[in-house]
Amino acid sequence: MCGIMGYAGKKEAIELLLNGLERLEYRGYDSAGVAVYDGKELKVSKAKGRLKILKRILVNNKKIKGRIGIGHTRWATHGKPSDKNSHPHTSTSEKFAVVHNGIIENYASIKSFLINSGKNFSSETDTEVIAQLLEYYDNGNTLETVIRTLKDLEGSYAIGIICKDNPEEIIAAKKDNPLIIGVGKNENFIASDITAIISKTRNIIRLKDGEIATIKSNEISIYNMNKDAIKKDIQQINWDISAAEKCGYEHFMLKEIMEQPEAINNTISPRIKNGRIILDEINFSTEYLKKMNKIFIVACGSAYHVGCVAKYVIEKILRKPVEVDIASEFRYRDPIVDKNSLVIAISQSGETADTLAALRKSKQLGARILSIVNVVGSSIAIESDDVFYTWAGPEIAVATTKAYSAQLAAIYLICICLGEKLGKISDIDYDKYISEILSIPQKVQETLALANTIKEFSKEKYRLKNIFFIGRNLDYAVSMEGSLKLKEISYVHAEAYAAGELKHGTISLVEDGTLVVATATQKSVLCKTISNIEEVKARGAQVLGITTKNNLNLQKICDFAFNIPEICDLMKPSLSVLPLQLFSYFIAMLRGCDIDKPRNLAKSVTIE
Numbered sequence: 001m002c003g004i005m006g007y008a009g010k011k012e013a014i015e016l017l018l019n020g021l022e023r024l025e026y027r028g029y030d031s032a033g034v035a036v037y038d039g040k041e042l043k044v045s046k047a048k049g050r051l052k053i054l055k056r057i058l059v060n061n062k063k064i065k066g067r068i069g070i071g072h073t074r075w076a077t078h079g080k081p082s083d084k085n086s087h088p089h090t091s092t093s094e095k096f097a098v099v100h101n102g103i104i105e106n107y108a109s110i111k112s113f114l115i116n117s118g119k120n121f122s123s124e125t126d127t128e129v130i131a132q133l134l135e136y137y138d139n140g141n142t143l144e145t146v147i148r149t150l151k152d153l154e155g156s157y158a159i160g161i162i163c164k165d166n167p168e169e170i171i172a173a174k175k176d177n178p179l180i181i182g183v184g185k186n187e188n189f190i191a192s193d194i195t196a197i198i199s200k201t202r203n204i205i206r207l208k209d210g211e212i213a214t215i216k217s218n219e220i221s222i223y224n225m226n227k228d229a230i231k232k233d234i235q236q237i238n239w240d241i242s243a244a245e246k247c248g249y250e251h252f253m254l255k256e257i258m259e260q261p262e263a264i265n266n267t268i269s270p271r272i273k274n275g276r277i278i279l280d281e282i283n284f285s286t287e288y289l290k291k292m293n294k295i296f297i298v299a300c301g302s303a304y305h306v307g308c309v310a311k312y313v314i315e316k317i318l319r320k321p322v323e324v325d326i327a328s329e330f331r332y333r334d335p336i337v338d339k340n341s342l343v344i345a346i347s348q349s350g351e352t353a354d355t356l357a358a359l360r361k362s363k364q365l366g367a368r369i370l371s372i373v374n375v376v377g378s379s380i381a382i383e384s385d386d387v388f389y390t391w392a393g394p395e396i397a398v399a400t401t402k403a404y405s406a407q408l409a410a411i412y413l414i415c416i417c418l419g420e421k422l423g424k425i426s427d428i429d430y431d432k433y434i435s436e437i438l439s440i441p442q443k444v445q446e447t448l449a450l451a452n453t454i455k456e457f458s459k460e461k462y463r464l465k466n467i468f469f470i471g472r473n474l475d476y477a478v479s480m481e482g483s484l485k486l487k488e489i490s491y492v493h494a495e496a497y498a499a500g501e502l503k504h505g506t507i508s509l510v511e512d513g514t515l516v517v518a519t520a521t522q523k524s525v526l527c528k529t530i531s532n533i534e535e536v537k538a539r540g541a542q543v544l545g546i547t548t549k550n551n552l553n554l555q556k557i558c559d560f561a562f563n564i565p566e567i568c569d570l571m572k573p574s575l576s577v578l579p580l581q582l583f584s585y586f587i588a589m590l591r592g593c594d595i596d597k598p599r600n601l602a603k604s605v606t607i608e
């Protein structure tokens, strides 16, 4: 995720900004920049790439001198990584400079309004509209101007602003994106997380949504959107630096598991406007969709498991045949792909060598390529005809969690959108799907509240040597992900089986005390899965059921059960995967594994 750092004090701001941004590097970024008031003007310096490139530019410019400034590390969402798209962004007359984390959902309409009123835009970002809008509303009172501007913004933001006419203060505001104020002695800071400032101060104020702060070197004031002053407590942080990077979580994986409501919301909500899915990035005409006669999904690992979910969802809604392929297999077989095939490449990193090769092969065969990718400007994104970016933010733990969940959300959006275009979804069903998809982040949050119960359960099971995961239909697709998650981080042997397939061989491995994790959420096959649970229980297995709250029959026959909230069957994978992620995490933790960097694994697999 992007990082924000701001400084108001008596020292040279540049040093402190760069120092803070360096501490935010762990979050991942593709460009960086700073803006400092030098006594006359706002001086901005920014560059694509690592911070060292920005530092080199600053040295060549004989640095920028000044005691107030804002800095940013950018993780691209709107517009590729480039010098121009890096933050800070300035208004046309360079009076305001802005750094921003989050997504301004209505930026396109604000941008065209501002262009018509004479503003010149120099980037492709959503953030630049904030700087331009500030100038548009400027009434000489910076606080009022900021409040007026915020009222027009839809979406999420943590913002730091400096204004040439008010050079003593930084203005900060937030909605659905974290922002803290660091309280120092004759100096104050803003930052997107504690890591950036922990070496300078341990006293912080956490801004809440709808609060705006003005920060000077020796004065901090906080207001609500009505410009009423608010009193806030200062909080003391006693984390060490490594805990600060993880926001107090023991591992990045747990942090990322807990970030899933936000990752899914960021992916979904900018794409649903007034109850309609708007996918500006995918230009499929109805004519093309009618001709498209087959869909191939190519991906690796967890992204392949998203493809397995997608097959069920797409075939059910679009009634088009789908083949899901492990990319390393697809690239060396002779797939029957042609110009009427749509190939969907799914990848968090956008750099996985096998997925890229499968994409290139499909392109040669004439297929159209749609990719679902988390990293803007990555190779897979660049080589695709259409790109759907998941806005999960950077994932640091090797085992994917939030990117997987954002990819599932992408599949639902794409499928419902195309289904409607093809006339496969009635108006009533369309509205139902929209309200279900919008409910996912909140239901994910509710499901994550199972963490403590799952931890306690894991304490009884972490010494096991083999665990089986079973399910049917979409539950089978989720079981595959659960099994992979457990294996890769805890090194416990795990197998995922289609529940009906067990009796064709694997059931001979089940003996007294074997743990079988049965995901059973799909109504159409529930009684079939119940029979399979009975079969393994009869052979001595202990069964953990992952099911819905209302499914009392299943809860009764299982030895343990983790219950997820109700949601339509097609979207249950978004919830049922969560107990499996948490279970794997706690088992790995209890076994003392290196959770964020499991042995032999790499985050981005750029070799065959």
Ligand code: F6R
Residues within 6 Å of the ligand: 300, 301, 302, 303, 304, 346, 347, 348, 349, 350, 351, 352, 355, 398, 399, 400, 401, 484, 485, 488, 603, 604, 605
């Ligand atoms: C598992 C995991 C891997 C990746 C796979 C594909 O937790 O992270 O299985 O899903 O290596 O990577 P991307 O999505 O970057 O193509």
